[in-house]
Amino acid sequence: MTGLAGTARAAVLPDDRADVFYSSYKGGGMDIKGKSILVRKKFAETFSVQGQYFVDTVSGASIDVLSNASVIKDERKQKNIDFDYIRGKTQYSLGYSNSKETDYISDNVHFSLSQDMFGDLTTVTIGAARGWDKISQRSGLLITPKGRADRRSYNAGLSQVVTKDLIGSVTVEVITDEGFLNNPYRFTRFLDPTDGRGWNLEPEVYPATRTSTAVTTRAKYYLWYRAAASASYRFFTDTWGIRGNTLELGYTHPIANRWILEGRVRLYKQGHANFYSDLFPRRDAQNFIGRDKDLAASRNTTIGAKATYAFLPDGWKFFKRGTVTVDLSRIQFKYDDFRDIKDYGIANGFAPGAEPLYKFNATILQIYASMFF
Amino acid sequence: MKRWNSSLIRSCALVGAIAVGATFAVAGDVSTPATGFSLNSLAGQSVALSQFKGNVVLVNFWATWCGPCQQEMPLLDQMYKKYKPAGFTLLGVNVDKEAPAVKELLSRKPVSFPVLLDPENSVSRAYHVADMPSSVIIDRKGNVRYVHRGYRPGDENEYLDRIRQLIRE
Amino acid sequence: MKSRRIKLAVLAASMLAMSACSGIKPWVKPYERDRLADPIMTWDRDVVSGAYLDHVYESREGSRGATGTAGGGCGCN
Numbered sequence A: 001m002t003g004l005a006g007t008a009r010a011a012v013l014p015d016d017r018a019d020v021f022y023s024s025y026k027g028g029g030m031d032i033k034g035k036s037i038l039v040r041k042k043f044a045e046t047f048s049v050q051g052q053y054f055v056d057t058v059s060g061a062s063i064d065v066l067s068n069a070s071v072i073k074d075e076r077k078q079k080n081i082d083f084d085y086i087r088g089k090t091q092y093s094l095g096y097s098n099s100k101e102t103d104y105i106s107d108n109v110h111f112s113l114s115q116d117m118f119g120d121l122t123t124v125t126i127g128a129a130r131g132w133d134k135i136s137q138r139s140g141l142l143i144t145p146k147g148r149a150d151r152r153s154y155n156a157g158l159s160q161v162v163t164k165d166l167i168g169s170v171t172v173e174v175i176t177d178e179g180f181l182n183n184p185y186r187f188t189r190f191l192d193p194t195d196g197r198g199w200n201l202e203p204e205v206y207p208a209t210r211t212s213t214a215v216t217t218r219a220k221y222y223l224w225y226r227a228a229a230s231a232s233y234r235f236f237t238d239t240w241g242i243r244g245n246t247l248e249l250g251y252t253h254p255i256a257n258r259w260i261l262e263g264r265v266r267l268y269k270q271g272h273a274n275f276y277s278d279l280f281p282r283r284d285a286q287n288f289i290g291r292d293k294d295l296a297a298s299r300n301t302t303i304g305a306k307a308t309y310a311f312l313p314d315g316w317k318f319f320k321r322g323t324v325t326v327d328l329s330r331i332q333f334k335y336d337d338f339r340d341i342k343d344y345g346i347a348n349g350f351a352p353g354a355e356p357l358y359k360f361n362a363t364i365l366q367i368y369a370s371m372f373f
Numbered sequence B: 001m002k003r004w005n006s007s008l009i010r011s012c013a014l015v016g017a018i019a020v021g022a023t024f025a026v027a028g029d030v031s032t033p034a035t036g037f038s039l040n041s042l043a044g045q046s047v048a049l050s051q052f053k054g055n056v057v058l059v060n061f062w063a064t065w066c067g068p069c070q071q072e073m074p075l076l077d078q079m080y081k082k083y084k085p086a087g088f089t090l091l092g093v094n095v096d097k098e099a100p101a102v103k104e105l106l107s108r109k110p111v112s113f114p115v116l117l118d119p120e121n122s123v124s125r126a127y128h129v130a131d132m133p134s135s136v137i138i139d140r141k142g143n144v145r146y147v148h149r150g151y152r153p154g155d156e157n158e159y160l161d162r163i164r165q166l167i168r169e
Numbered sequence C: 001m002k003s004r005r006i007k008l009a010v011l012a013a014s015m016l017a018m019s020a021c022s023g024i025k026p027w028v029k030p031y032e033r034d035r036l037a038d039p040i041m042t043w044d045r046d047v048v049s050g051a052y053l054d055h056v057y058e059s060r061e062g063s064r065g066a067t068g069t070a071g072g073g074c075g076c077n
Helices: B002-024 B067-086 B099-108 B122-126 B156-168 C002-023 C047-058
Strands: A017-027 A030-043 A047-060 A072-087 A090-101 A104-117 A122-139 A142-163 A166-179 A187-191 A199-203 A209-223 A227-238 A243-255 A259-270 A298-312 A321-339 A357-372 B027-033 B038-041 B046-048 B056-062 B088-094 B115-117 B134-138 B143-149
Touching: A017 C047, A030 C047, A298 A357, A321 C047, A357 C047, B056 B067, B056 B156, B067 B088, B067 B156, B099 B115, B134 B156, B143 B156
Parallel strands: B056 B088, B088 B115
Antiparallel strands: A017 A030, A017 A357, A030 A047, A047 A072, A072 A090, A090 A104, A104 A122, A122 A142, A142 A166, A166 A209, A187 A199, A209 A227, A227 A243, A243 A259, A259 A298, A298 A321, A321 A357, B027 B143, B038 B046, B038 B115, B056 B134, B134 B143
């Protein structure tokens, strides 16, 4: 949604392509299947258009839905269109995307400018994006509008060729949201001796604004026997008091002109938002209260591997290249101050605030085919 | 203090303008003697620039890993076939570090002009190649008359204009 | 006095940068970029997959932003 528009270099537009994509996410009680197609075409080597269409089908009952009886089933449709224009050493990009599900509509526009300089060793990029979200709450067939959220983001990046084997980059992005920023299905809980469970629920109250800053540094190194090793680190901080650190390491190993194998490890850790608590001492304990697990202190670790096979390594007729890829990831989520109150409570011997900390694993499978023209 | 500041600003701006100008120079008409060189062709024969004195020569620096270079090649081939009888030669100087990729590419997309190998990049350095691809047009007397950096569709017309002009000289 | 010193410092830094601009020759020549032009050296080779995973993490974590990069490659044109 936010972030830099595309990853093309400023000097040359990428090849024309068509991709079909399938994904499956299973974990935390959720089962999400995704399908997507992408088409990209360039004209006179100076102008290109890219269109994507995604459909995600979500079903399951996550930890946040306390009653096992209500299983979510929803469909999200997203369409993106992106334009790129090259003039000399400058690339201009403009894109629009729209995402629609029963209770959430999001529109985004983004623009960026990339400039190659100093013998094409340096690429400087600046960009901005605007988003408009409409949030509703669904209860059976009834959909109640809850509010709107506006988003503004600004980004700047510098990519530098350091040696003939090493490339590095630094990117900064500042995002500000304003409006209805919480999830209408989430609630907070507070200690309540009058309730049989020992606790009770009340709606979340979030600040109406949020400003965040993220800085990412990356490096990629060419290993002499033809392979690439990469590392990236992102630091995140925002006005809600969340601090996030992301470290990602990757290794790419090609085999002749046919195969590319890749492995990656991602480590993430975040501190909680300053208005977050798993269990407040009483009703209306603070001005702002939240219990969304996305705002909790947590960690997650991902291990992923992918294999790409070129079934048309040198092209055939007007196809330049054809590949098929299988990508498998396993993520282990651990929460340091979010407890599983769906499966544990006074009824099975856990006092409020002493329920086990929540954790779950997710498996992601992606399969896609790409044809280059 | 004020005077020093404003002259400092002016010299910064001048230096900045030169730097920006240097970065964006895509093509230029010049006149300097062409540095001689001798390289092996793909077939293994030694070919020297001096052999072509009396002809108009276009030296094109290219690589197998460079997309715009591949786009240019068929157009350069057409140019070579058309103007060869009028005293025009085209030398494709390849800068790949290893020959097998070059042989493989040319076996799939052959060209009729001589392809010379510059794996040590000595000729690329001598000609101050600052972009890929780069084309240098040398007149019948052995002087570099036109330098073109990069390739975008339509650039071949610039080459043709210069070639026709130099053939008539 | 303080604002004059700041102005001088900014001018000196930009002079240095400007002279560095015109003085620095690219230390990796365009004909040495074969490794950087290799597809395995692109920042994000699979755009759809990369965007999908970014979305998976962004919808489950508190962090967001600064996920894309432009640059590198063959430096042609």
